[in-house]
Structures are given as structure tokens and as C-alpha cells.
Amino acid sequence: MTDSNSTEVEYLVEYVDGPLAGTTERRALIDGEVDERIASIAAVRGLESIFWYVAGDERVVDDEKVVEYRFDAGDSDPVQSDPDEESL
Template identity: 55%
Template sequence: MSAETSGEYVAEFIDGPLEGEFERRVLVSGEPEERVARVAAIDGLESLFWYDAVERREVDGEVRVRFRFDAGDSDPVEFDQDDNE
């Protein structure tokens, strides 16, 4: 099923506190978002994280968008970068 018929795309978070996570998101006016916000609990504290689209591709008829962490606009959080490599 293509993105045009499903109305969804897969967001891939490639770095930051959500590194390695995937989620299905709804297309907006037929397109993936350029910027997304996610609320997540890190060490029991809820924080708002902003991610920017950096790459879009189609895999088996499904749109996938890779998002990079925007630390400057996100809530401060300490996470061990070495744990994520």
C-alpha cells in the first residue's frame, strides 16, 4: 500500500534521546512533516524534543522520513551518547 492510499509515513529518529525509535505518522496535506515534536520521559522526567526531517525515501511503496534531533529547541536532557553508538 502506498503512502497516497494509506495516508501515513514512517518516521525514523536517527539521533538524540529517541535514537533508533520508529513511529507511524499521518501525512499532512499529503506530505510528511518537516518538523515534529515528541514528548518522552527520560529518567522519569517528561521532556519535549524537536526533530527536523533530513531525508525522505520510499521503501516498498512506503514513505520513510529520517529525523535529526534539534537540541537547541528541545528541553535540556542528559543522555549518554556513548550508550547509543
């Protein structure tokens, strides 16, 4: 049985910019630590893309660790749109 002082096992990822801005997800802590970089796969305009994010500010909300992640455009798949396709 665990008590309220036990080690946390997960945290909340908050995407603050980039294609996933405004979304959240839960991730497991590894040895009590958050991931410095994470990759997320998402479909944008019907194409699966890999987006890399880098850890930033951390805070505690309602006894839960929340970590802001910022978009790393240089390492991510490009997010481009074709204006001709958007009008179809």
C-alpha cells in the same frame, strides 16, 4: 474503495539521533506532505521532556515512505543527568 495508486495517508518516522535514536513511529501525512518539524514527548530518567526533530532524507521501503528526522537540541528540553543520582 481505494487502489494501489491512491494517495498515501501516513509515513514512517525514523529518529536517527538524539534521545529517540533508533526508534520509529507512524505519522499522518498532511495534504500529502510530511511534517518539517515534529515534537515528541518522552520520559527520560523519569522526567517527561519535549524533543524537537527536523525532517531530513526521505526514501521508499516496501512501498512505504520513510523520513529520517534529526534531533534539534537547541529547541528541545535539555537531557541532563546528575551523576550522583545515577549511582543510587
